[in-house]
Amino acid sequence: MSRPGRDDAPDRLYTITGGRSRSGSAALFDMVTLVVAECAPAPGMQSEHAAILRRCERPTAVVELSADLRLPVGVTKVLLADLLDTGRVSARHPPAAELPDAHLLEQVLVGLRKL
Numbered sequence: 001m002s003r004p005g006r007d008d009a010p011d012r013l014y015t016i017t018g019g020r021s022r023s024g025s026a027a028l029f030d031m032v033t034l035v036v037a038e039c040a041p042a043p044g045m046q047s048e049h050a051a052i053l054r055r056c057e058r059p060t061a062v063v064e065l066s067a068d069l070r071l072p073v074g075v076t077k078v079l080l081a082d083l084l085d086t087g088r089v090s091a092r093h094p095p096a097a098e099l100p101d102a103h104l105l106e107q108v109l110v111g112l113r114k115l
Contacts, residue, residue, distance in 0.1 A: 028084065029077045033091050034059040048079055049088075056089060 029035075036059050041050035048069065055068055066076040083089040 028091060029062050029080055030093075031061065031063040031073065033062050033093055035062060035065060035080060035089050035091050036060075037089055039088050049083060052076075052079060052083060053088060059092075 035052075035056045037053040037056040039053065041053045045053075048071070051069060052065060055065060060068075062076060062080065063073065065080075066073045069076060071079075080089060080091070084091060
């Protein structure tokens with residue numbers, strides 16, 4: 001396996017994704033989607049897919065995975081979509097943080113202005 005990111009020549013990226021720039025399932029992933037491997041890499045598997053499965057033994061954000069693999073986020077999403085479609089990974093979005101009550105924020109702002 002060549003070292004990911006060493007030469008991100010367009011032909012290399014084209015080969016990694018099989019010429020795809022998008023996949024239907026890729027839309028399910030955004031930068032903070034957490035990905036978890038559901039199985040270990042299989043013999044003969046594409047090296048980038050195997051690397052993703054090894055790195056996702058614990059929940060890993062797409063952006064972190066992309067940085068670790070030294071691949072563009074779009075390419076990483078296509079690879080993740082392949083693994084999701086075959087049940088090798090699961091994806092979930094982190095829980096949305098609840099925003100404080102608007103009235104409370106106004107009170108804090110008033111208090112800060114009085115300082």
